[in-house]
Amino acid sequence: MAGPINQARAKISKIFNGEPQSYTRFNLAQNTDGDNSHVEVKLSGDGEEEMDGTEAGHHGASNTYTQKPLHNYKKVCYIALAILIFFLAGYLIGYVTHRKTDAGKLPGSEGVSCTSVQPDKGKDEGEIVVPEPTLDWSDITSMLQRLLTSDDFDKKLSEFAMDKHEAGSANDEGLATKILNIFKGLEMTPWYDEHYVQLQVPSSGNRNKVFFDSEAIGQPTGYLAYSATGTVLGKVVYANYGQIEDLKYLQDVGMDLLQSVALIRAGKISLAEKVANAAKYGAAAVLIYPEHANDFNGSTELYGHVHFGTGDPYTPGFPSFNHTQFPPAKSSGLPKILAQTITADMALKIHTKMGGKAAPDGFQGNLRGISRYFLGSENDLVNVTVNNVLTDTKITNVFGVIKGFVDPDRYVVIGAQRDSFGKGYAKSTVGTCLLVELARAITQMKKEGFVPRRSIVFASWSAGDYGNVGATEWLEGYLASLDKKAFTYISLDGAVVGGSEFKASASPLLYSLLKETLNEVKSPDKQATLLQTFARNDFNKVLEEPMKMQDGAYPFLAFSGIPSISFRFSDTTSSDYKFYGTDLDNKENLDIATQQRLRDYCVSAAQVAGQMALRLVHDHILRLDVTSYSRLIRKHVASINGQVIQLTHAGNLNSPLKSQWLITAAGSYGRAASSLLNDIQNSELKDDEMSRNINDRIMRVEHNLLSPYVSPREVPFRHIFFGTGNFTVSALIDHLKNPKKEDDDLLRNQFALTTWTIQGCANDLAGDVWALDNLI
Known part of the structure; x- marks a missing residue:
């Protein structure tokens, strides 16, 4: 009511003193979350005493007036009182009317993006407080089910299917523009970022070649990006799938791999792992071919990359924004040997000419026309030439956001790869359709009354086929802030590649949420839940596969420390789709793999991703289960302690080694997790500040499991449970299983780094410094 009173006072002042001197104050308040700034206009009467002419800045000016006769004084007072009553009555009528108007609005119907906003210019000043969500969880899931339909996916799959959309190509950029326009149409405040990255492609004028002795085997069109270049002549050795156990077998039977050309069939492990393994055993080149006699024709070309890492390998640890210049550097994951794909027909020509020892039963393959495989002899010489070239390529990532009302600066990211070497129907088209359909559905939910507490960011990545280049460059560009704001990543890549199994790879923090979701989402046939259908109520079957680098x-x-999950409807034979990297990754083959029910599996996949995301942005407390890491830590510490006891008894250590401090650190984490659950149970969760403080403690767990003792530039995947390097728990366990007395200092360093990484995570989870466990 201060406004009308001050206006009345101004009227009285005008009557007695003539025109009052006043000022207007402009306060520019910048929104730190990146929204447009707004101007807040306040008059001098708003909570402040009126300033006289000197105080207002009119120095030296005198205020004069002519005194009126005394007999007019009462008349003036009556007029002033009448004016005051008039303004008070008007204010009360306006206030009541304004309240009734607001009471009739649905929460979120105006798309407000924060807890309180300043009213438009000309309205009564004050804050519009966003009400608590009025929809319960069953309302939200029912709404999502209604808005995600098989027919909609049919349309989107047809709309986004393309023959070729390699990263940085015109088709890739065209898809980026289409997605950006969809996000604009949904009023999602879209944006994009551009990166200039080094991609390796075949030379346009100098083809890659393969010869057996002097006979030309072929000039393949398919290739492996980031191979070393040049020419190698060496004996050919058949190495099965190129797994470590395959190469160790060859070594054990006397096959010398030094400076050899390893002939390897696709499958089991990634192309990059095959090349890295062969390099460890001294091979000079690798030839990889697809081998599925009943699925591929002999001329099917295979494409892929062999960077044992992610992102642009020529800016390791740095973002590739706008040709940013860094000292010349290369990822340690770049191979130093040649790598090339060949067709099944080319592989058949080589196998039929090979001699030497007969391959074991486990090495027997499916190439038509070969009854027995051989490992190769000293006289079986193959010449390989790789002429790939690096190209500086612009790629574009596209984003859209549905903003939260309470904590808009905290968000879950849902992402999908957009590019592909070929048609990439299962690899990228399905994921892109899932992305835009989820964006459409959740945007509509918000219009119908869904009030998310936190935000959802939708991301379309480019250069995924080159090793998650677009996504990794974005992570590198915002490394300092993403782990503090993004609390979960949900990948839609390859979400539907079959219809017989359901598999997921995830951070332990997401296990409980995934299980709850699978117990709610119906299977494509609508007869039971996904948990009942695909896991037979044994949830561990879903999580059998660890997350892989690809x-x-x-x-x-592993790089940013953000709790993440990928999942897939897959085949019983393999979680990897056999047509990846070929032009046979098309609608026809995916329809066969899903028993002609692709669109129904798309709906189920969208429900899984959508319900997980909605639960994460709906509840007061994040559905990330910190106790799951308690179990994982205890399991690994028990294994380590058992190995230490065995080594001590066997006398295989130069000096005593004890697990005491590691066991104590594990206990500290368990107590901190239990303490957090107790804090949640005893807190008023409707207190936004209290909930935010608790959620911040939860969000830091994954990031605190990145080893602080190694550089992200030198060792990008620093997660002690899911990363790669000597600092990981798996490396410590492997070292304990095969100890070398000369590595005693390394072993103790591994022990210390593991201990203090876990203890540091426990300390931060415990909260305030006075709540820490001081046993160490």
Whole structure:
């Protein structure tokens, strides 16, 4: 009511003193979350005493007036009182009317993006407080089910299917523009970022070649990006799938791999792992071919990359924004040997000419026309030439956001790869359709009354086929802030590649949420839940596969420390789709793999991703289960302690080694997790500040499991449970299983780094410094 009173006072002042001197104050309040700034206009009467002419800045000016006769004084007072009553009555009528108007609005119907906003210019000043969500969880899931339909996916799959959309190409950029326009149409405040990255492609005028002795085997069109270049002549050795156990077998039977050309069939492990393994055993080149006699024709070309890492390998640890210049550097994951794909027909020509020892039963393959495989002899010489070239390529990532009302600066990211070497129907088209359909559905939910507490960011990545380049460059560009704001990443890459199994790879923090979701979402046939249908109520079957480096969620988890998940409806034979990297990754083959029910599996996949995201932005407390890491830590510490006891009894250590402090650190984490649960149970969760403080403690867990003792530039995947390097728990366990007395200092360093990483995570989870466990 201060406004009308001050206006009345101004009227009285005008009557007695003539025109009053006043000032207007402009306060520019910048929104730190990146929204447009707004101007707040306040008059001098708003909570402040009126300033006289000197105080207002009119120095030296005198205020004069002519005194009126005394007999007019009462008349003036009556007029002033009448004016005051008039303004008070008007204010009360306006206030009541304004309240009734606001009471009739649905929460979120105006798309407000924060807890309170300043009213438009000309309205009564004050804050519009966003009400608490009025929809319960069953309302939200029912709404999502209604808005995600099989028919909609049919349309989107047809709309986004393309023959070729390699990263940086015109088709890739065209898809980026289409997605950006969709996000604009949904009023999602879209944006994009551009990166200039080094991609390796075949030379346009100098083809890659393969010869057996002097006979030309072929000039393949398919290739492996980031191979070393040049020419190698060496004996050919058949190395099965190129797994470590395959190469160790060859070594054990006397096959010398030094300076050899390893002939390897696709499958089991990534192309990059095959090349890295062969390099460890001294091979000079690798030839990889697809081998599925009943699925591929002999001329099917295979494409991929062999960077044992993610992102642009020529800016390791740095973002590739706008040709940013860094000292010349290369990722340690770049191979130093040649790598090339060949067709099944080319592989058949080589196998039929090979001699030497007969391959074991486990090495027997499926190439038509070969009854027995051989490992190769000293006289079987193959010449390989790789002429790939590096190109500086602009790629574009596209984003849209549905903003939260309470904590808009905290968000879950849902992402999908957009590019592909070929048609990439299962690899990228399905994921892109899932992305835009989820964006459409959740945007509509918000219009119908859904009030998310936190935000959802939708991301379309480019250069995924080159090793998650677009996603990794974005993570590198915002490394300092993403782990504090993004609390989960959900990957949609390869979400539907079959219809017989459901598999997921995830941070332990997301296990409980995933299980709850699978117990709510119906299977494509609508007869039971996904948990009942695909896990037979044994949830551990879903989590049998650890997250791999080629997984779209891997850099988020192992590089940035963001709880992440990828999942897939897959075949019983393999979680990897056999047509990846070929032109046979098309609608026809995916329809066969899903029993002609692709669109129904798309709906189920969208429900899984959508319900997980909605639960994460709906509840007061994040659905990230910190106790899951208690179990994982205890399991690994028990294994380590058992190995230490065995080594001590066997006398295989130069000096005593004890697990005491590691066990204590594990206990500290368990107590901190239990303490957090107790804080949640005893807190008023409707207190936004209290909930935010608790959620911040939860969000830091994954990031605190990135080893602080190694550089992200030198060792990008620093997660002690999911990363790669000597600092990881798996490396410590492997070292204990095969100890070398000369590595005693390394072993103790591994022990210390593991201990203090876990203890540091426990300390931060405990909260305030006075709540810490001081046993160490």
